[in-house]
Amino acid sequence: MERNRRDREGGVLAAAAELFDLPADIVAGLPRLEMVGSRQLYLEHHTGLLAYTEEQIDANTPAGVLRVRGERLTLLAMTAGELRIGGRISSVEWVGPC
Incomplete structure (x- = not known):
């Protein structure tokens, strides 16, 4: 029972x-997100980047693709499992299966 x-x-x-x-x-092993205002995003448990421009960053995760949009986006730090994005973040959304 x-x-x-x-x-x-x-x-x-x-x-x-x-x-x-x-x-x-x-x-x-699910992704963990932490935002500091609209200026920084911290992501744990990513599995790589799919797209990277100053306006959009797509990060692959076990739960699907995390899309970050904004202005002057930059990678502040990146390791095998962690990612820190800086810039003016205007939206964060899940694309694909979640």
Whole structure:
């Protein structure tokens, strides 16, 4: 009975997150976004850039493509799993499956 309930509510990853008191999004590898006003965006768990101009940056993630639009957009920092975008951010949207 307990197993059936766990399977319906998110499976093994959700159970592990609950057991070890970890946030489920970190355990599942879901992207995490943090914005500082409209001037910076921090993204964890990206899998690469698909497009990069001063007006638009498309970042691939396990949950779909994150599209950032604005003016004078720049990559302030980029590692294998983290990305920091600066500039005047006007919109952030998910494109594709989420």
